[in-house]
Amino acid sequence: MTKILIVAEHAHGKLNSSTAKCVTAARQMAPGAIEILVLADDPAAVAAQAAAVEGVTGVLTIAHAANAHPLAHVLAPQIVAAATAHTHVLGPSTTFGKDLMPVVAALLGEAMVSDVMKVVDAQTFQRPIYAGNAIITVKVPAARKVIATVRNASFAAAGSQPAVAIAAIESNVALPSHTRFVALQAGASDRPDLQSARRVVSGGRALGSADAFKIIYELADTLGAGVGASRAAVDAGYVPSDMQVGQTGKIIAPELYVAIGISGAIQHLTGIKDAGTIVAINKDGEAPIFEVADIGLVGDLFKIVPELKQALG
Amino acid sequence: MKILVAYKRVVDYNVRIQVKPDGSGVVTEGVKLSANPFDDIALEEALRLREKGVATEVIVATIAPADAQAHLRNGLAMGANRAIHVVVDKPIQPLTAARVLLKLIEKEQPQLVILGKQAIDDDCSQTGQMLAALWGRPQATFASKVEVEGNIARVTREIDAGLETIEIDLPAVITVDLRLNEPRFIKLPDIMKAKSKPMQSIAFDTLGVDSGDHHEVTAYAPPPKRSKGVMVKDVPELVAALKAKGLL
Ligand SMILES: Cc1cc2nc3c(=O)[nH]c(=O)nc-3n(C[C@H](O)[C@H](O)[C@H](O)COP(=O)(O)OP(=O)(O)OC[C@H]3O[C@@H](n4cnc5c(N)ncnc54)[C@H](O)[C@@H]3O)c2cc1C
Ligand SMILES: Nc1ncnc2c1ncn2[C@@H]1O[C@H](COP(=O)(O)O)[C@@H](O)[C@H]1O
Numbered sequence: 250m251t252k253i254l255i256v257a258e259h260a261h262g263k264l265n266s267s268t269a270k271c272v273t274a275a276r277q278m279a280p281g282a283i284e285i286l287v288l289a290d291d292p293a294a295v296a297a298q299a300a301a302v303e304g305v306t307g308v309l310t311i312a313h314a315a316n317a318h319p320l321a322h323v324l325a326p327q328i329v330a331a332a333t334a335h336t337h338v339l340g341p342s343t344t345f346g347k348d349l350m351p352v353v354a355a356l357l358g359e360a361m362v363s364d365v366m367k368v369v370d371a372q373t374f375q376r377p378i379y380a381g382n383a384i385i386t387v388k389v390p391a392a393r394k395v396i397a398t399v400r401n402a403s404f405a406a407a408g409s410q411p412a413v414a415i416a417a418i419e420s421n422v423a424l425p426s427h428t429r430f431v432a433l434q435a436g437a438s439d440r441p442d443l444q445s446a447r448r449v450v451s452g453g454r455a456l457g458s459a460d461a462f463k464i465i466y467e468l469a470d471t472l473g474a475g476v477g478a479s480r481a482a483v484d485a486g487y488v489p490s491d492m493q494v495g496q497t498g499k500i501i502a503p504e505l506y507v508a509i510g511i512s513g514a515i516q517h518l519t520g521i522k523d524a525g526t527i528v529a530i531n532k533d534g535e536a537p538i539f540e541v542a543d544i545g546l547v548g549d550l551f552k553i554v555p556e557l558k559q560a561l562g
Numbered sequence: 563m564k565i566l567v568a569y570k571r572v573v574d575y576n577v578r579i580q581v582k583p584d585g586s587g588v589v590t591e592g593v594k595l596s597a598n599p600f601d602d603i604a605l606e607e608a609l610r611l612r613e614k615g616v617a618t619e620v621i622v623a624t625i626a627p628a629d630a631q632a633h634l635r636n637g638l639a640m641g642a643n644r645a646i647h648v649v650v651d652k653p654i655q656p657l658t659a660a661r662v663l664l665k666l667i668e669k670e671q672p673q674l675v676i677l678g679k680q681a682i683d684d685d686c687s688q689t690g691q692m693l694a695a696l697w698g699r700p701q702a703t704f705a706s707k708v709e710v711e712g713n714i715a716r717v718t719r720e721i722d723a724g725l726e727t728i729e730i731d732l733p734a735v736i737t738v739d740l741r742l743n744e745p746r747f748i749k750l751p752d753i754m755k756a757k758s759k760p761m762q763s764i765a766f767d768t769l770g771v772d773s774g775d776h777h778e779v780t781a782y783a784p785p786p787k788r789s790k791g792v793m794v795k796d797v798p799e800l801v802a803a804l805k806a807k808g809l810l
Contacts, residue, residue: 260723320728321691321701321703322694322695322700322701325695343722344703344704344719344720344721344722345721345722347687347691347703347704348691348701348703348704348721349691350691351656351687351688351689351690351691351692351695352691352692352694352695352701353695354657354688354692355657355660355691355692355693355695355696356695358774359657359776360655360656360657360774360775360776360777361656361657361686361688361692362777363685363686363687363688364685373780377685377785378588378683378684378685379573379579379588379682379683379685380579380682380685381785382578382579382580382581382588382784382785383579383581383588383782383783383784383785384782384783384784384785385779385781385782385783386779386780386781386782386783387777387778387779387780388777388778388779388780389776389777390776390778393776425700427699427700427730427731427734428700428701428702428728428729428730428731429728429729429730430726430728431716431727431728431729432726432727433723433724433725433726433727434724434725434726434727435723435724436723436724444722480740483741484740484741489724489725490706490720490725490739490741491720491721491722491723491724491725496682496685497679497680497739497740499722504809505804505809515578516575522785522788526804526807526809527788527791528800528804539791539793540790541788542791543788543791543792543807544791544792544793544794544800544803544804545791545792545793545794546793546794546795546796546797546799546800547793548796553797556797557797557800557801560797560798560801561801561810
């Protein structure tokens with residue numbers, strides 16, 4: 250019987266929405282059970298949220314001071330010890346899951362499926378390769394545990410349900426001390442989170458400076474949107490790295506994506522393939538971004554963006 | 563100390579990949595191959611650590627078919643001291659790559675193993691983490707800053723929430739992100755010099771590695787195409803188009 254364990258991603262007592270997306274993917278595997286594992290110093294609040302995610306049949310918690318920060322080599326042995334009866338162990342395809350899940354897989358002696366974008370059946374999945382230029386179907390042999398990360402942008406978050414039971418488990422596995430958390434410099438922002446925002450406005454190299462990037466933030470605020478950027482804009486120091494959208498940044502699927510002064514390099518487009526509507530503003534009518542844009546406008550962004558803000562505001 | 567760099571050869575990032583019409587794979591015949599961009603960054607970081615006097619020797623290693631020698635020469639021309647070529651006849655999956663690299667670690671005893679955060683062909687982002695797990699040593703993934711002091715590395719990581727700094731005890735595994743450094747260009751004299759640097763060839767079968775290639779790829783398909791949209795001529799038309807789609 251298929252029994253799925255999902256490793257919860259959370260911070261500051263809040264379950265990350267990527268976990269409810271994993272649950273949606275898990276439900277498509279027609280499982281007998283879906284359990285969420287919460288590793289934290291104090292898991293109570295997160296566990297309560299996890300118990301109320303639709304489709305979840307149980308929540309397991311491991312409370313340990315060492316779990317205060319999500320260090321892969323601290324969490325992985327606890328996950329392995331908790332997963333003995335599970336046929337599947339899933340995590341989100343965020344930097345949290347990408348860092349952690351291959352460690353879990355290797356400790357179990359299993360190969361791993363990264364970035365599941367479609368569930369064919371409980372052992373068969375589709376995932377992108379070559380920056381999304383090809384989609385492969387991967388089959389995990391029936392006798393093997395499935396270890397996988399689930400691509401956020403490909404699944405909607407599961408809804409809610411009356412809370413199911415939460416069980417604390419004791420973990421007595423030895424935890425390493427060779428990795429120590431020092432600090433987190435978080436991109437302080439009260440704008441919608443890039444990965445879950447329904448609308449995203451992104452700026453590229455064309456902005457020319459951190460100062461000029463302000464007009465992107467202003468437009469985003471008018472739209473209630475999250476803010477993203479191309480790699481060129483990040484590399485040039487206009488914005489912090491956690492705003493990068495693309496193959497090596499965040500893969501997002503907002504309802505509306507507005508690309509401003511971004512050429513549309515294949516590595517950038519990978520990050521927005523699943524967006525609902527793509528709007529492109531670029532002064533070069535031949536820019537590749539127009540090949541994927543649903544609505545394109547050719548012109549100078551420094552003229553168009555303020556005008557657009559005015560029209561919307 | 564020694565640094566081992568995992569240096570993969572992949573289809574060049576500028577190539578537009580095509581899926582074969584029969585869905586049996588992607589077209590790689592006659593396509594330009596290059597070092598994985600992240601692996602160039604990994605090698606660059608290793609070379610800088612050597613130039614700072616932190617490391618004494620930099621070894622580049624690849625697991626690839628017999629024709630990958632020119633690729634390793636490239637790594638040597640960039641400045642690696644020597645190269646190890648583990649010869650396979652077909653591409654391998656990350657768990658197998660990690661097991662092979664562990665064998666090389668056992669032979670070479672490096673203090674630091676640096677890999678790319680992902681190979682841009684399979685986009686797996688697994689090998690470094692798996693290697694650290696098998697080795698029983700710490701990892702710092704997605705590094706955008708690395709400082710080594712004695713037996714400790716302090717690494718800044720690019721994560722979804724921002725920049726995280728962690729400290730790891732050496733020996734350790736580091737996987738690198740794009741903003742860690744900018745790889746140097748290779749100059750002609752370096753290419754000449756590389757010709758005389760040692761390159762060791764090891765047949766995969768002699769390593770005693772169990773294949774971890776458990777997964778079967780049953781189909782390749784092109785991604786779903788987005789249909790071509792409309793062009794608008796000014797801001798009022800743009801706003802009208804957004805309204806028509808119910809987005810405003
Ligand atoms: C391994 C690898 C991974 C990568 N990963 C990513 C990734 O995750 N995300 C990513 O974004 N990139 C990534 N890249 C980089 C990518 O290849 C491009 O270099 C990058 O996306 C370009 O950013 P850009 O579109 O802002 O800049 P450019 O390509 O320079 O485009 C700027 C655009 O602005 C337009 N423009 C200029 N002035 C104006 C104006 N006044 N008004 C309107 N338009 C104007 C120009 O016509 C041009 O189209 C990666 C590259 C590699 C090799
Ligand atoms: N066949 C290989 N040869 C050398 N290095 C490899 C190989 N496969 C993976 N790597 C290393 O592992 C990193 C991550 O690869 P992947 O897990 O496939 O995304 C790459 O950037 C390389 O540094």
